[in-house]
Amino acid sequence: MPTLKKAAFAASASRTATEVATTAATAKKPKVEKPFLLDAHDGCVVVYFTEDGLDFAEVEVIVNGVLPEGGYRFEVRPDGMAVTWMRAFHRACFSKDHLRDQMGESFSLSNNRVTAYDNVTEVMKKAKVTPDASNFYWGEPQVVPLKSKCTGTPKITELRFATGENAIRKGKTHMQFSTIYYCRVLLSEQRSSNTAAVNKQTVDLLDLPSSQSENNSPPPRRNDRKRAHRGGGNEVDDDEDEDDNDGGYGGGGRGGGGGVGMKGTKQWST
Secondary structure: OHHHHHHHHHHHHHHHHHHHHHHHHHHHOOOOOOOOOOOOOOEEEEEEEEEOOEEEEEEEEEEOOOOOOOOEEEEEOOOOOEEEEEEOEEHHHHOOOOHHHHHHHHOOOOOHHHHHHHHHHHHHHHOOOOOOOOOEEOOOOEEEEOOOOEEEEEEEEEEEEEEEEEEEEOOEEEEEEEEEEEEEEEEOOOOHHHHOOOOOOOOOOOOOOOOOOOOOOOOOOOOOOOEEEOOOOEEEOHHHHHHHOOOOOOOOOOOOOOOOOOOOOOOOOO
């Protein structure tokens, strides 16, 4: 019995030592939180529609305010199954310079608040987070998944609308705006009714003759508008022959000269 108790005590002590060591190792590696975040996520919707016989997907992003030119990006993922959205932040927002107006006379380079902003800037530099040539900082993109694969170059448009709010700057009132940004992309797989080639062929269901066959050709027209009259060798139109059969006295006999007939008759000459 004493041996069993010693073994149990030793096992318990070993487990305790292991737990303490694990806890200590975890405590030595605390998760470091960055003092900055450049990832921007805005409200968005995705719609699918057809226009001029083509199928599109359109991503709509709503932003409070107006972004500067070159201050946002829409991109299509290489696999065509998502659109990414990014908007930038100007470097002035992360420097101490903008504190001058806010702090007024209390601003100084030795002020603890000012040096705190300097410290964050240094952390960003160590993380290789630097502004681009336009003085913009960029974070990770916001990914908007699509239900269908898209292709081609996206079409980007924007729509501004007044919010009803006003801001006063240097004694002047300025109307405030928000903006809707649109990204339209063409779907890779178009509906068959829009893009499939139409297969056309002619079949004979009623056993009708072809329009080019001889049996279906019209009969030749008889050239009977001219014919001999009274054996004299003269040719007249049918209408004239009918007029000649009407009442009246015609001119002479065989080969004779013509007399004058009554109304409705015609004169004939040899």
